[in-house]
Amino acid sequence: MAQVGATMEVGSDGVAVITVCNPLVNALAIKVIKELKEKFAEAMRRDDVKALVLTGKGGRFSGGFDINVFQSVHKTGDISLMPDVSIDLVVNTMEDAKKPVVAAVEGLALGGGLELAMACHARISAPKAQLGLPELALGVIPGFGGTQRLPRLLGLPKAVEIMLLSKPITSEEGEKLGLIDAIVPSKDLLQVSRKWALDIAERRRPWIRSLHRTDKLGSLSEAREILKLARQQAKQTAPNMPQHQACLDVIEAGIVHGGYHGVLEEARVFKQLVLSDTSRGLVHVFFAQRATSKVPNVTDIGLKPRPVKKVAVIGGGLMGSGIATTLILSNIFVVLKEINSEYLLKGIKFVEANVRGLVTRKKLSHDKAEKALSMLKGVLDYSEFRDVDMVIEAVIENVPLKQKIFGEIEKACPPHCILATNTSTIDLNVVGEKTRSQDRIVGAHFFSPAHVMPLLEIVRTEKSSAQAILDLMAVGKTIKKVPVVVGNCTGFAVNRTFFPYTQGAQLLINLGVDVFRIDRVISNFGLPMGPFQLQDLAGYGVALAVGKEFAGAFPDRTFRSSVVELLIKDGRNGKNNGRGYYIYEKGSKPKPDPSVLPIIEEARRLTNIMPEGKPISVTDQEIVEMILFPVVNEACRVLDEGVAVRASDLDVASVLGMSFPSYRGGIVFWADTVGPSHIYRSLKKWSEVNGSFYKPSRFLEERATKGMPLVRTLYHFS
């Protein structure tokens, strides 16, 4: 185990090189910070030290303050666990030191890491280092002076953008903007930095304290205008989170009253935000996401992923073409198979449109787009399948069709080839029933649009081999998805957990609640759109097919409503044909369609569940609860049956697959915030009036009655 802390070496040139050591990313743990203070104090005392260089071990400067400390604060509520860094170490010991300090940056300098670098008197970087202040993504603001020094080093507009979007820049951009003084090859980094530090000590280069600079701040009125605009944007993009507005307020305080005042104000606000629910939720998601890469009996048994270079995708519809897009963008050769040339051409056009769309949105260069498209080949038969490493079937949700395809690919592909299905609902044992390849049949469930949504739900059956799962996890990482491994059942973890989401919303409209109010309330809660707009987007064909699977698997808790059939009868197919609950016109936002209301009235007449024929009266909070508590209830069943490895996997899956607000920590974490016993009592009350759709699960009842949380449970596949 490598040593965690800080080391110092003094060279014969009189330069002390202080190195942060904490694998894997040199996080600034409490011990590291303590040792940094000691080393700096020693270097300042020693007569043989003329100048200092600060760097990180193993090619990475620092990934920032140790996020584990936030978690300890969240668990204990003890804010005194946060060390005093921004004044004691950063201002007094480093920036105001009597000897110059140069940061030698490599790999990454994020959060507190970049903040230490900005307190140095110059920054030299290796090429392609990532520089950023991503603290807002953890529900806090930069806390080691970053809100003050970044605007002073590279101007307000860019600094605000970097902080508000939590998006890093490269060292090359940093050099252009003035954050980095020079870029040098990695091998020369230390040598150039030492020389630079001595040059400052001997006054051959300027000795610059970032906090004292004002030249890039512009006038007060200009600054206020930029901050006003940023506040308006943050209101739109981060409506339920406090840290964005707080960050802008702290920046302004420093501009109005001076950098040192800004640092003090930053420290005060930072401490408040660490304790916020938003920070608790986001920090939970950070660690939960990293935990997904540890899968019992897969990643801990000494297996190595096999290379996957060529993949066949069957079906060029919306999902198949999205999957093909995401693979070719990561340099994986794809054969896209369709049943006739008309469909094949359509599929290829979809892929081209996906790739060119990224170029238009400036997310991909023209050259990279052409390179990606050259990795795609359309086919109409299985001859190209003889040397593929993986097949991903993405045809319509039709059991006999999938069974036929798996029978065929079992024969057409080499024995090592992984046979994956993108089904969102159908039991994998049913899909592979007619084959003898159960050990290599897995689920690769992408979320639409597959080239955009970050989640890859990997489904394993009792027979899937650990090697096949590991290979698919590796492919998931290569294509920049977050793979979450789950067990096999109807709907798997994500769609199964969320099937009561649409159903709960349908039940509410049948009880007389306004459809557009439901969507508004759910959007205000933090989902990007409400359940009805989501249904418009997914299309009603999917809703019916998936609804049928769930009704078959879980008849006791399926709410049957004829709304979707009535919408189809009325010629509506959601966004696909521009008419659903909303009207869709090119270039404008979806508009609620009042002409859908008589259709809903008709459905209400048919279900006839309004008490005494009158609409129920509910608050906005009750709407949220009546839709999301059944989701929590199903999540409990998923956990109880061991479909998810750990509760926090469901949190990650809900955030990345269903866009559940990350600042609420994911569905299970949120449920624990609300309280399992409140959820249990509410479901019990509603089930007495409205039937078994709301019936609390055994797991929830047990947790609620024992006063236990739902999260923090590690499960193993049976």
Ligand SMILES: C[C@H](O)CC(=O)SCCNC(=O)CCNC(=O)[C@H](O)C(C)(C)COP(=O)(O)OP(=O)(O)OC[C@H]1O[C@@H](n2cnc3c(N)ncnc32)[C@H](O)[C@@H]1OP(=O)(O)O
């Ligand atoms: C006061 C200050 O202003 C406050 C702060 O500095 S808050 C921290 C700001 N920094 C960040 O938000 C960066 C967070 N980290 C990341 O984004 C990514 O880990 C990274 C880009 C640095 C590296 O990504 P990648 O190479 O894919 O590795 P990744 O798997 O994410 O991380 C490797 C390990 O380091 C850990 N780690 C990464 N950053 C960490 C941090 N700042 N603190 C503690 N642990 C950290 C991860 O949890 C993971 O641990 P594990 O192996 O036990 O699961």
